Amino acid sequence: MGPEIVIAVVSAAVSLISVAVTYRTAVVTHRLQEQARSRDKVELAEELFRRYRVPLLWSAEALQDRLHNALSRNLLRQYLHSGDSEDQHYVRHNTVYVLAEHLAWLEVLHREQRFLDLESVKSTKELFTAIQRIHHPLATDALPGPFRVFRGHQRAIGEVMLNRVESPEGAVTEVLGYAAFCDRLNTDPTFASWFARLLKEVDDVEARGQRGNERLVRLQNELVELIELLDPEGEWLPLEQRERLQRTTPVLPTSRTPNG
Template identity: 60%
Template sequence: MLDVRQTVNMRPEIVIAIMSAAVSLVSGVVTAVAAYRTTVVAHRLQEKTHERTKSELAEELFRRYREPLLWSAQALQSRLYNGISQGFLARYLRCGNAEDERYVVDNTVYVLAEYLGWLELLRRDQRFLDVTAIRSTRDLFAIVGQTQHALATDGLDGPFRLFRGQQRAIGELMLKGTESTSGPTHEVLGYAAFCARLDENPSFRAWFDRLRSEVPAIESAGHEGNRRLIRLQDTLVELVHLLDPNDLRLPQKQKSQLRADNPERIPQALRAPRTRLNKW
């Protein structure tokens, strides 16, 4: 190490060179620290942007499917409510009018199949998204899962049991290709196209033969024999409330639950309180 006397005796150009080297070293350290801080800040901004993008994508998924899910869930829950508690099926299944008798069977199966078709489209669109990014999609998929469980479980009595794979297969059968401004896409079959395929396509009809044959059992089984469909209807109403929390699209009187309307006739297992999902 140089002492003061050596430094004093140094030639000016050497002193200047040493000082320049020191300044360069300090400058390099400062630059490195600044670059590190810039990298950290940029990474944090990128993470926030990524999180915002995930939330935006999840919110867009909800907005896209809100209306079709609402109306298909409402159509199914309404048919179950009227069929089990309001005598709709009893009135038309054996009314003597062949057209009405077929309608009440095929349309009852259709509203179930239509709902499963929209679930299949929803499943396809959410495959690569983080559906937990926002509360709305978390709640949506939680309650949709409850409706799927009601159909699939063997712990509840009643018609229309469909395992998860069968639910998906029916959902796939209910889709048709179409063109949009963004390119090829899919939509769910309408009732007329559904009936036409039942008449014209034996392999398509085979997937629905059992369900069609079980429609009369809904009417004859009463509340005790329809535990599955009572649970399904009850959960579908919760889905409708979730999608229309302020009754802007459907009045409250059209969202009646079988469990709530007939507590003395519903088995205790179906009357047990369940955790309500958040509404938004």
Template identity: 40%
Template structure:
């Protein structure tokens, strides 16, 4: 093989290698942009779910919501209070599971804000998971949190376009699907226990409410979706 042939082969090989390398980096860039888009899209929904849950916890801790509707309200009021309280817990866990599936936490890059969100989600999960010697109202082990999150994901979805069941769909499943209802029976009973005496669960609820507000601050740092006065941490 003469020198010209060698040079031509080397150029062709280098060109092929450059093409492969360029294609690889393009795919990496597309994947990174896609994950960031998912994080932005799902992060907004997660922020709303966290807001609804912390708001409900704030009202429960203030002694108003469950006392007014579940203890002293009509039968319809009581059922709404019971189910909607469990729903806001389940919806939050659903969006956490969606984010876990589609964004893949361990592949989010070096973003400091993403790491902070991951840390905060882990702290909230640990507070749900924490067990006490005598009272475990609203305790959910991590595997239960993921299972509830999974059953809350609407079946007609795909990566980047998933959503949680809405409240009407949630109630319909409770009424018609015994396997679905089984995941929530203890939580529904726990709401009644807390309505009768919040003291045993107060420490967990206060920690969750505070941590959820911190999560909202991470997801909405410029207070675009939620003004600061809507992010009050409950203080006894």
């Protein structure tokens, strides 16, 4: 074998080794990048959970507690027929407020995760599955009764409940408190228009009783599910306060307006 052939063979072998090493390096690099991205996603999901766990938990508790008291303990009847105009005003406005406040926190969470590819993170998927189950009883037209709020309307209510506030650390999104909510209802007709029907339907909720408010029974049940996901050990809310209203039908009918 001549020297030219030997050189050619050696060169070819070196080239093959170089390609193999380059490929192996690329595979290892890609794997490390994927692992880093996975860790980043988990960290982002954990940060999202830490940041919004408590306000989401408290708003879910406020809403489920109001629904439970309204449908099983005649809270609405007690105050709507009390003859006291201040009590009547409070129970109508605060009932709508606790719904709007919860939808506002759901909207904040939706905006935060919109550009974060967190679908593959188990905890995040469970959280947003639970949130979708809250949206559904309100949006579906397969359940009779008041307080039907289509999904777009739910997000709009959440949106108008948000307020951008400047702070030393930059702009911060806050949810309107109850006093600010009532003030906006009195002074801002556009804002008030989002809540006009709900305020009227508080009386309808009272008139129907628990059996006539299956939509809100289902909503209360799903809110308890969310609370148990956010606070499984009762760190923030006592476990004994998670009583579910009894459903009058065993299976939620399929909505004819899934994207409504």
